[in-house]
Amino acid sequence: MNSKTVLHRDNPEAEPLGGNVKVTRDDWLNVARDVLVSDGVEQVKVMNLAAHMAVSRSSFYWYFKSxxxxxxxxxxxxxxxxxxxxxxxxxxxxxxxxxxxxxxxxxxxxxxxxxxxxxxxxxxxxxxxxxxxxxxxxxxxxxxxxxxxxxxxxxxxxxxxxxxxxxxxxxxxxxxxxxxxxxxxxxxxxxxxxxxxxxxxxxxxxxxxxxxxxxxxxxx
The missing domain is CATH 1.10.357 (Tetracycline Repressor; domain 2)
Structure with missing residues (x-):
């Protein structure tokens, strides 16, 4: 899967979020779904998903406990x-x-x-x-x-x-x-x-x- 994943937002023309900009719960869920389909459940890991979105893994814990x-x-x-x-x-x-x-x-x-x-x-x-x-x-x-x-x-x-x-x-x-x-x-x-x-x-x-x-x- 490409490391520069395009986030699935309602507005397809919106700039993908990255860097230090906070991503949403749906972003984490959508990218996790993509990774599940392309690479299997073993690769659905917090650090891996964060790398795909180019964000810190700390934002994950705003939305999910684990x-x-x-x-x-x-x-x-x-x-x-x-x-x-x-x-x-x-x-x-x-x-x-x-x-x-x-x-x-x-x-x-x-x-x-x-x-x-x-x-x-x-x-x-x-x-x-x-x-x-x-x-x-x-x-x-x-x-x-x-x-x-x-x-x-x-x-x-x-x-x-x-x-x-x-x-x-x-x-x-x-x-x-x-x-x-x-x-x-x-x-x-x-x-x-x-x-x-x-x-x-x-x-x-x-x-x-x-x-x-x-x-x-x-x-x-």
């Missing part, structure tokens, strides 16, 4: 963003189940909704920590439950709903993990067939078009 409190904040942030986003998208109103699945798939294409790299960083961290493993298991269960309830709203019985929810959710994890280098046009050509596989119902042309336009705005 490194563990920062790590707990990272986990809470991940749950609120990634898990929260998927649940919100699963609960979003839609005329059909295929449109509802397209709502969920907005998480796949829009990094502002769902940070896939962060999700994999948490999964890697869970291999080293029973506490994180437990939180990940809880999060996965919450996500699958939200998808199950989504299918149930459109008339699927409970067993079929949970089966389709698990297929949809775990297929996407595997898809992301494979890191397929495929053309956007080809991926979108498969969309109607994916939706048919996930739901057992053919999507309407307008649903395909709407999601394709949305996806292309991020993929191209």
């Amino acid at each position: 490194r563990q409190e920062l790590l707990d904040a990272l986990l809470a942030d991940w749950q609120a963003t990634n898990t929260g986003a998927l649940i919100r998208q699963a609960e979003a109103e839609a005329a059909t189940i295929t449109a509802a699945v397209c709502n969920v798939h907005r998480c796949v294409v829009n990094p502002a909704l769902f940070n896939t790299a962060l999700d994999f960083a948490i999964r890697d961290w869970a291999r080293r920590s029973d506490k994180v493993r437990d939180l990940l298991d809880q999060s996965d269960a919450q996500r699958v439950d939200a998808l199950t309830k989504m299918f149930c709203r459109y008339g699927y019985d409970e067993l079929e709903a949970i089966t389709r929810a698990r297929v949809l959710y775990y297929m996407q994890i595997g898809y992301d993990l494979a890191q397929l280098n495929e053309p956007v046009a080809f991926r979108l050509r498969l969309l109607p067939h994916y939706l048919l596989t996930f739901t057992g119902i053919e999507a309407r042309p307008d649903e395909i078009e709407e999601f394709s336009v949305y996806a292309q705005s991020f993929w191209e």
